[in-house]
Amino acid sequence: MNNESLSPDLAQSYDRRGLFRIGGLTVATAVVVAACGKSEAGTLGRIGEGGTTPVLDDPILNDGVLMRTMAGIEISIANAYTHILDVGFLSQRSATLPDLGDQAGLVTSFRDQHLIAADSFNAMGIVVGALPWTCGNRRLDEAYLTPIFLRIEQGVAATDSAKKIEPSDDPARDCINLVHALESLSSESCQALVPVVTDPVIRFLAMQLGVRTARQAALVALKIYPGGYVAVAEPVVSSEPGTTVVEVATTIAATNAAPPPTAIPLPLAIPGQYGLLAPVTYVGGAGDENGVRLKLNFETPSLNSFAYPFNSCA
Amino acid sequence: MDIEVTESGVHAAPSAPRGRVGRRALLGAGVGGAALSLLPFLSGGADASATTGDSTTTSSTTPPQRPTDSDVTLLAFAQQIELTAQALYDEAIAHGGWSDEQLVVLVAIREAHQAYAQSLSGLLGRQAPGQMSLPLFESLRSGFNVSAEGALAAAYAFESAAVATHLVVLAKLQGTDAAALLASIFSNEARYGTVLADLAGQTDEATLLVFEESAALTVQG
Numbered sequence: 001m002n003n004e005s006l007s008p009d010l011a012q013s014y015d016r017r018g019l020f021r022i023g024g025l026t027v028a029t030a031v032v033v034a035a036c037g038k039s040e041a042g043t044l045g046r047i048g049e050g051g052t053t054p055v056l057d058d059p060i061l062n063d064g065v066l067m068r069t070m071a072g073i074e075i076s077i078a079n080a081y082t083h084i085l086d087v088g089f090l091s092q093r094s095a096t097l098p099d100l101g102d103q104a105g106l107v108t109s110f111r112d113q114h115l116i117a118a119d120s121f122n123a124m125g126i127v128v129g130a131l132p133w134t135c136g137n138r139r140l141d142e143a144y145l146t147p148i149f150l151r152i153e154q155g156v157a158a159t160d161s162a163k164k165i166e167p168s169d170d171p172a173r174d175c176i177n178l179v180h181a182l183e184s185l186s187s188e189s190c191q192a193l194v195p196v197v198t199d200p201v202i203r204f205l206a207m208q209l210g211v212r213t214a215r216q217a218a219l220v221a222l223k224i225y226p227g228g229y230v231a232v233a234e235p236v237v238s239s240e241p242g243t244t245v246v247e248v249a250t251t252i253a254a255t256n257a258a259p260p261p262t263a264i265p266l267p268l269a270i271p272g273q274y275g276l277l278a279p280v281t282y283v284g285g286a287g288d289e290n291g292v293r294l295k296l297n298f299e300t301p302s303l304n305s306f307a308y309p310f311n312s313c314a
Numbered sequence: 315m316d317i318e319v320t321e322s323g324v325h326a327a328p329s330a331p332r333g334r335v336g337r338r339a340l341l342g343a344g345v346g347g348a349a350l351s352l353l354p355f356l357s358g359g360a361d362a363s364a365t366t367g368d369s370t371t372t373s374s375t376t377p378p379q380r381p382t383d384s385d386v387t388l389l390a391f392a393q394q395i396e397l398t399a400q401a402l403y404d405e406a407i408a409h410g411g412w413s414d415e416q417l418v419v420l421v422a423i424r425e426a427h428q429a430y431a432q433s434l435s436g437l438l439g440r441q442a443p444g445q446m447s448l449p450l451f452e453s454l455r456s457g458f459n460v461s462a463e464g465a466l467a468a469a470y471a472f473e474s475a476a477v478a479t480h481l482v483v484l485a486k487l488q489g490t491d492a493a494a495l496l497a498s499i500f501s502n503e504a505r506y507g508t509v510l511a512d513l514a515g516q517t518d519e520a521t522l523l524v525f526e527e528s529a530a531l532t533v534q535g
Contacts, residue, residue: 275501
């Protein structure tokens with residue numbers, strides 16, 4: 001049986017040496033804490049003062065913003081048509097679409113109609129208290145139209161990692177396809193406006209203009225692809241009947257030939273049973289070293305393309 | 315010996331110490347809560363409207379999503395037009411004399427009108443009329459029951475009238491669901507006019523783009 005007592009140990013822990021130990025430990029801890037603490041002396045100076053956090057304007061979305069945005073879209077389309085007409089590509093013969101003919105007159109009338117549409121949207125915008133938008137839509141211009149025109153007219157310069165891309169192999173084809181894409185975009189944008197605006201009068205105006213551009217899109221589709229009325233279920237026909245994709249790839253590898261360029265889809269006059277709101281795909285320009293052409297999806301206006309009250313044309 | 319008991323419900327009566335702390339604390343908490351609830355009023359921000367510091371925030375009434383009572387009447391009218399269109403195209407197709415290309419287009423348009431009527435049914439539910447307008451059908455039937463050329467011209471005029479009618483309806487609709495559906499319907503019906511004109515061999519730009527829209531339709535019965 002053990003009958004241990006704790007009292008000798010306790011007495012030992014409070015002896016003189018123990019107190020020295022505790023004191024030493026306290027001093028060491030204080031030194032460490034002081035070393036880690038912020039020191040006023042010797043602080044490195046800095047040059048200049050950083051700005052305060054910018055306060056962003058409210059991205060208010062109302063009928064006025066939507067009207068300004070639509071006016072910008074219509075002006076961008078009209079500007080694009082002016083550019084197409086100025087460079088004269090539509091009057092050239094298309095190797096891909098030999099039956100296309102000169103569509104400059106048609107596109108001229110479309111351009112005038114889009115300018116009228118822009119005025120109508122601006123007039124409605126003024127009615128709902130917004131300032132008119134008198135220039136093109138920046139997002140549409142910068143992210144879509146400018147790159148497309150550069151690709152068609154100049155191609156892409158060579159870089160360290162990629163070969164040069166030549167200008168378009170068929171500018172007339174690329175321009176008329178762009179006209180179709182822009183007419184479809186205008187029509188879809190008008191339709192997309194309907195459930196978003198609050199005033200039925202604006203819906204009426206938007207669809208009055210949307211109906212017109214829907215017909216224009218259908219007409220351009222028929223100019224590009226005569227007889228392409230509706231989608232008909234047809235088997236996909238290869239350029240070489242009976243040739244599989246693997247065989248084509250093997251042939252290209254064996255002969256070291258350039259791969260075929262991206263196929264350009266033919267538009268239909270009636271692309272769906274209902275008015276579509278899907279992105280409008282544009283494929284154009286010459287193919288790169290892998291045969292890949294420029295491919296962009298035009299989409300109806302959204303948060304990054306609205307003409308907010310704090311945006312201006314200046 | 316203290317035994318702590320934690321009970322819930324009616325048995326969870328405050329113990330003596332809680333009672334001592336409670337009365338004054340509760341009063342204080344009550345006053346504090348009342349002050350907090352009054353803060354918006356005191357600071358002048360009690361207005362429920364979504365106004366911000368910027369004067370450009372125009373708060374407008376949000377339109378209803380579902381069709382209103384008056385919308386139902388208008389949508390029923392639109393559905394009758396679509397069902398009438400389907401019946402008219404049935405007449406034209408049954409009459410015959412079409413090329414394969416023309417037939418494919420006519421069948422596609424006929425099926426589209428049927429789909430439009432069905433989607434309007436989906437929106438209207440049991441209030442959907444579900445039948446065509448017989449007087450309208452009878453007034454237009456003779457135009458569709460002729461040669462291919464004549465039927466194409468009648469269909470062209472009908473599609474233009476349908477677009478004009480739906481535009482008028484759209485201007486009166488309040489519900490956004492119905493407005494969106496109707497817009498998607500007649501956006502495509504506008505294309506039918508161009509297609510039918512092209513199918514009929516028209517080359518005039520004004521005709522192909524339907525510069526002269528037909529008068530809006532009226533439905534009786």
